[in-house]
Amino acid sequence: MKAHKILSSQILKKKKPKPVVLIHHGHSLFSALLSSTSQPITSDQSQSPSPNACQTSQISPAVILESVRSSQWHFIEHQSPNLDPSLISTVLFNLHKTPELALQFASCIEFHRLDIKTRCLAIAVASRLPSPKPTLQLLKQTVSSDIASVTVIFDELAVARERLGISTTILFDLLIRACCEMKRVDEGLQCFYMMKEKGLIPKIETCNDILSTFLKLNRTESAWVLYAEMFKMRIKSSIYTFNIMINVLCKEGKLKKAKDFIGFMENLGVKPNVVTYNTIIHAYCSRGRVEGARLVLNAMRSKGIGPDSYTYSSLISGLCKEKRLEEASEMFEKMKEMGLVPSAVTYNTLIDGYCNKGDLEKAFCYRDEMVERGILPTVSTYNLLVHALFIECKMGEADDLVKEIGERGLVPDQITYNILINGYARCGNVKKAFSFHDEMLTKGIQPTRVTYTSLIYVLSKRNRMKEADDLFEKIMSKGITVDVVMFNVLIDGHCANGNMERAFSLMKEMDKLNVPPDDVTYNTLMQGHCREGRVEEARQLLDEMKRRGIKPDHISFNTLISGYSKRGDMKDAMRVRDEMLSIGFNPTLLTYNALIQGFCKNWEGDLAEDLLKEMISKGITPDDSTYLSLIEGMGNIDHSVESCNSS
Known part of the structure; x- marks a missing residue:
């Protein structure tokens, strides 16, 4: 029979109560004094106290203290609803020399149900523990519960501190730390100034x-x-x-x-120390100023402070950002020669650099080296490689790498799924893209705005605009914040499908949601107009861009030049080219191809050849499209000559 079940409210007939001895397996555990005006209970009742008996009994602090010291936690838990704040405070105060027991007691009676005064006393007692972790946890619970403001908590901790005779500032220091760890730094700062007012130095x-x-x-x-x-x-x-x-x-x-x-x-x-210099070196490298970082490295060495793995990782990262991959690899080898162990982050930096360069062979070599050195590839490692394989359209290899993630016991993250969905979306594989979306949900990984943008993209590319619109509405109903990129993808789909009305309605919706359009938005709409031969409307959009402070780019001008050229309005096309030059944009291959094609269609081969010479002089290499336009132009001229001769 459990001890807490046989303890009951012993009713005594005499004014002076007799001690009640709790028997557990034949041993006397403690004597307790219980007072009541009720009649004595039977032996059956003593084994299972009635709720009424529990509610009417007045339990003394001595009973609770002895229960704590003899680990009668079930009894304390059973009596917890009947313990008033005064009794709990008395018990906590008497346990201040044994804070471990006080902490267990506070937990047993459900700390979160205590009033603010009692909580702060419990926290003050717990602060005597060797480790600050339990006290920090109690403080966080108290602050996050909003039972009282941090100012009130501070004042109550001050009362408890004085009652327990604590001379240190540990309670206030830990309160500030708790606020900082909860990102409630302003409340922590408030406590700092309250300490100052009390003449206490944090x-x-x-x-x-x-x-x-x-x-x-x-x-x-x-x-x-x-x-x-x-x-x-x-x-x-x-x-x-x-x-x-x-x-x-x-x-x-x-x-x-x-x-x-x-x-x-x-x-x-x-x-x-090394951290001091590493901080500055990292700052230089993250801003692409590797040479400045090298000077700091030299100063560091002159002070007798040797670089560590983090120092070299920062420098390697900086070199990779500047696309100085050979130097990064050389520094990596030097790092290993010095006996410094590279981390997975260092390897990932190099892998990322070579993936961006398109050198997958070198990227995979670093992955293999990681494994050989006993450094496990991370999910980030695989994310970089899978993304690079998708860019190269190596779908089979990407699938194999995804399987390897699971085989190594790694869990794909949000980024992994976004890469997979984006990769299959760009390949136009709607089924595969949506299957990974469903897998995300199954695994409890919430899709992001990037996820949904990729799905809208693949639907748009497959001309499934009704589904794309439905998905967009679903996203909005979920409260997911849509951005200009998602709008641009959807607008592009409708423009490509000739639904300009819907495209412009989406632009109006952007204004309602305070999502400002960018150059891509306008370029997409301009291309939609030009596709339908409505070049003047496209021209008006270019002017609107400028009015809204959005700078046109090469695509903006090339879209208009191409539109006018296809329509045969070469004067307008050349006028746009001149405008392009006036604001500092040099014509591109697309510019010249559009103009050459337009002049050739207008049987103005001489002007087309002049443009060919001009583009070559500017270092722009003609492509197949350039020569095809010229050949077709020559064919038009020959056909025209033949027609004239026959007539």
Whole structure:
């Protein structure tokens, strides 16, 4: 028989209650005093206390304390609804020297049901534990429950701190850390100033928590305001503090000031470490300034600080971004020669670089090297390779690689599925694209805007515009934010299918949803008009683009030139070409081909040949289309001459 089942409200006839001994397997566990005005209960009742008995009994703190110390958790859980805040507080206070038991007690009586005062006392007792994790967890629960504002929580923690005689600032420091980890940094900062008002100095680690959170949230100005306040309060910065502030300068793009800051910290007696220099090197490389990063690397070495794997990974990444892949590979080999172990991230950087170059052989070599060195390819590794295979239209190899992901025990992520859906969409495989969409849902992976854009694209390319429109409406009803790219894909589908009315209605919908059109939107609509021979309407769209501050590009001008040329309006076509030149755009192969084709159709072969010479002089190589237009033009001239002779 369990002990908590045989403990009941012992009713005593005398004014002075007798001790009730709880027997468990023949051993006396504790003596408890229970007082009541009811009649004594029977032995059956003692084994299973009635609800009424539980509600009317007054349980003393001594009973609960002995229950905690003898691990009678079932009994405490059973009596939990009857324990008032005063009793719980008394028990918690008496357990402050054994915080592990206090934490178990708080959990057993359901911490989330306690009032704010009792919660804060429980948190204060838990703060005596060697690890801060339990206290942090309780603080997060309390802050997120919105039972009270952070200001009230701070005040109640101050009361509990005083009651328990805690001399350190740990409770407030942990409250600030909890706020920062929950991204409620403004409330953390509020606590910082409340500490200041009480004459308490936060630990430097606490200040670093706030600074670091501001950095993650890109609130660099707030970080500087706090840093200045720390300086006024004479809170001594640690190496971690300086590294955060250097990172802040790097995020602001102030790389020279970041380098100068190293001198400032050295003057204050704090030596920079590898993280300090890595932060600046990474900032230079991410902005494509590898040579600047090399100078920082040299300064780092001059101070006797050796580069690590992260240093080289940043430099390799920077070189790959600048498409200096051979140098990146050389640096990678040097890194390995130094005994530094590259991470999966470093390999992925090189794989990405060679995939973008179209050198899949080299990309797969790095994947194989990873495996040989015992570095497991990540989902990102496979995502890069699968995407590259789709671009090369190597569908079978892409499918094999997808199977390999599962064989290695890796779980495809949102990006994997988006790559697969986009790849099959571009190949026009509607069935396969939608099957991966369904698989996403089955695995609990939510499709994104990118997913749906790819699906609308494949439907549009297959002229299934009704389904594309239905899917678009479904997306809108789900509350998914649509962007200009999705609108452009749908508009392009309707333009290609000759439904200009629907295309322009979508543009109006963009305005309603505050989705500004871009040059692609206008180019698509212009192409739709030109396809139907309505070049003047296309011209009006170009003018509208300019009025809205959207810069036309080569496609905009080439669309009009092609439209006028097909219609035989070569003066208008050349006028657009001149306009194109006036704003700094050089004609492209498409420009010349459209003009040459137009002049040849108008039997103006001499002008067409002049344009051919001009394009060659500008370093533009003619293609088959160029020569085909010229040949057809010569045929037109010959046919015209024959007609004249016969007449």
